[in-house]
Amino acid sequence: MKQVVIRRTVRSDAESILAPLTAEMERTAKFPREWASFAAAKHYFGLEIPRVWGGAGLDAVSACIVIEEVSRVSPAMGLCLSVHNSVAAQPVYLYGNDAQREKFLAPMVKGDTIGTFCLTEPNAGSDASALETTAVREGDNYILNGTKIFVTNGGVSGVNLIFTMSSSDAGRRYYSLFIVESRHPGLDKGPPEELMGMRGNPVCSLSLHDCRVSCENRLGGEDEGMRIAIATLHGGRIGIGAQAVGIAQGCLDASLVYSRERVQFGKKISEQGAVQGKLSDMATRIEAARLLVYRAAFLKQKGAEYGKESAMAKLFASETAVDAARAGVQIHGGYGYTKAYAIERFYRDAKVCEIYEGTSEVQRMVIARALLK
Ligand SMILES: Cc1cc2nc3c(=O)[nH]c(=O)nc-3n(C[C@H](O)[C@H](O)[C@H](O)COP(=O)(O)OP(=O)(O)OC[C@H]3O[C@@H](n4cnc5c(N)ncnc54)[C@H](O)[C@@H]3O)c2cc1C
Structure with missing residues (x-):
């Protein structure tokens, strides 16, 4: 199609x-x-x-x-x-x-x-390598223990990708990834988090208490978990970039509608230069963000390297979404601060794009590492 x-x-x-x-x-x-x-x-x-x-x-x-x-x-x-x-x-x-x-x-x-992707823990956010969930091998099984937090889709998930520490040697830590079904004995979910935005997505914690899974539940090779996590996040950031572009576009479209309806000083606010400037800046940045996201996606589908490009796309698109939401609320004036208009929801929803799948600070680290290698 x-x-x-x-x-x-x-x-x-x-x-x-x-x-x-x-x-x-x-x-x-x-x-x-x-x-x-x-x-x-x-x-x-x-x-x-x-x-x-x-x-x-x-x-x-x-x-x-x-x-x-x-x-x-x-x-x-x-x-x-x-x-x-x-x-x-x-x-x-x-x-x-x-x-x-x-x-x-x-x-x-x-x-x-x-499905879910469970990397973050109470003591392991930006530094995922600090994760404490363990997988101890016993014959053909592993015993999983630990707590994952901020699990998107957690409340409705049927399968969960759980990152664990499977061994350590001379201060070096090795990680393995497991697929664990939500109904599996030893896996429990916490209640949905009360979030600033993204209401309707049941983000929750997930805990593992002597959760015994078969070797057949290990995804990828033993100790390959961190390599898979990093590669997966490169792709995930394209998805979050696309989400952020969609949010920014939603803000622009809502602002275009509102500014054509609202009359002050005897004319529509869309005829005021200051409002037009905000709409123009929003539209221009959205196009730039969209192109960065599509470029990273295009490199991915071609089988080329795209880690730096997906970090750039996620960084720019999420900051664009936050800026567009702020400008959108401003264009809506006091009404933008009420729940009567979708822009108030976009304002709360946009912020987390700068946080999950690596904060903006982490994206800048990924980009700088690629530039300086
Ligand atoms: C709604 C929501 C959904 C989420 N969904 C998932 C999910 O499905 N799966 C999952 O695994 N995780 C998920 N997360 C977790 C998210 O990925 C983490 O919150 C994020 O990686 C940041 O980790 P942290 O919250 O522990 O912040 P911290 O790592 O404690 O960071 C706090 C601040 O310090 C800054 N900082 C930390 N280290 C550095 C550094 N070296 N240099 C500069 N600045 C630094 C950060 O950028 C940030 O500003 C979700 C989070 C939220 C809020």
């Missing part, structure tokens, strides 16, 4: 099916299962997974367009798709063997099972 058609279709579906649910999501913070069923039928849960495995078989740029258009209406559901697709389904497809793909990927792609 052509990318213009994908954009038009996803936008129209988001406006007709998802937009009417956003007020309820804000009020109750409940995950909209009816939308998830719709999204599953549209293959949104297997965006880049090849068709032989039941996915949509989209290229990386097209997958960005889907995440962007969903985020333009609901950043919380854009987040759900970005995490499920980029950092859960993708690594299961890329690093899993056929048995793991049959068992775990097939239901993920159908949307029967939503």
Whole structure:
């Protein structure tokens, strides 16, 4: 399908099916299962997974367009798709063997099972290598113990990608990655976090108490976990970049509508130079952010290196989303500070793009390392 058609279709579906649910999501913070069923039928849960495995078989740029258009209406559901697709389904497809793909990927792609990526812990955020969750081998099993926090999609997930420390030697630490089903004995979930934004996405903690999993649950080789985490985050940052572009576009579109309606000093505020300046700056930065995101996605789909480019895309797009939300609230004046307009929600939703999958400071570290190597 052509990318213009994908954009038009996803936008129209988001406006007709998802937009009417956003007020309820804000009020109750409940995950909209009816939308998830719709999204599953549209293959949104297997965006880049090849068709032989039941996915949509989209290229990386097209997958960005889907995440962007969903985020333009609901950043919380854009987040759900970005995490499920980029950092859960993708690594299961890329690093899993056929048995793991049959068992775990097939239901993920159908949307029967939503995935998570569990790296962050109470004492390991930006420094993921400080993680304390352990995996101790016992014959053909591993015993997992530890706590993961800020697990996006956690409240509704069926499978969870858990990063652990599997061994250490002379001060060096080695990590392994496991796929653990939510119903597995020894895995418990905490209640949803009370977040500033992204209401409707049940972000929670997840704890492992003597959770015994088979070697068949290990994704990738023993001690390969950190390599997989870093590679996966390179892709994930493209998804968050696309989410941020969608949020920024949502802010611009809402501001265009409002500024054409609101009359002050006898004319529409859209005719005021200062307002036009804000709209122009928003639009220009959004285009630049979009191009950075698509460029990183294009490099990814070509099989080229894209770690620096995905960090640049995520950094610029998330700062663009925060700036667009701030300008959007300003254009809406006092009404922008009320829940009557979507811009208030965008303002709260945008901020976390600068935090998850590596803060802006961490993106600058990744970029600087690539420049200076
Ligand atoms: C809504 C939400 C959803 C999330 N979803 C997930 C998820 O699904 N899976 C997951 O694993 N994690 C998830 N996270 C966690 C997120 O990735 C972390 O919050 C993030 O990586 C930052 O870690 P931290 O919160 O521990 O902050 P810290 O690492 O403690 O950082 C605090 C501040 O110090 C700065 N800082 C730290 N080290 C340096 C340095 N060396 N140089 C300069 N500045 C530095 C940071 O940039 C930041 O500004 C989520 C978080 C939120 C809020």
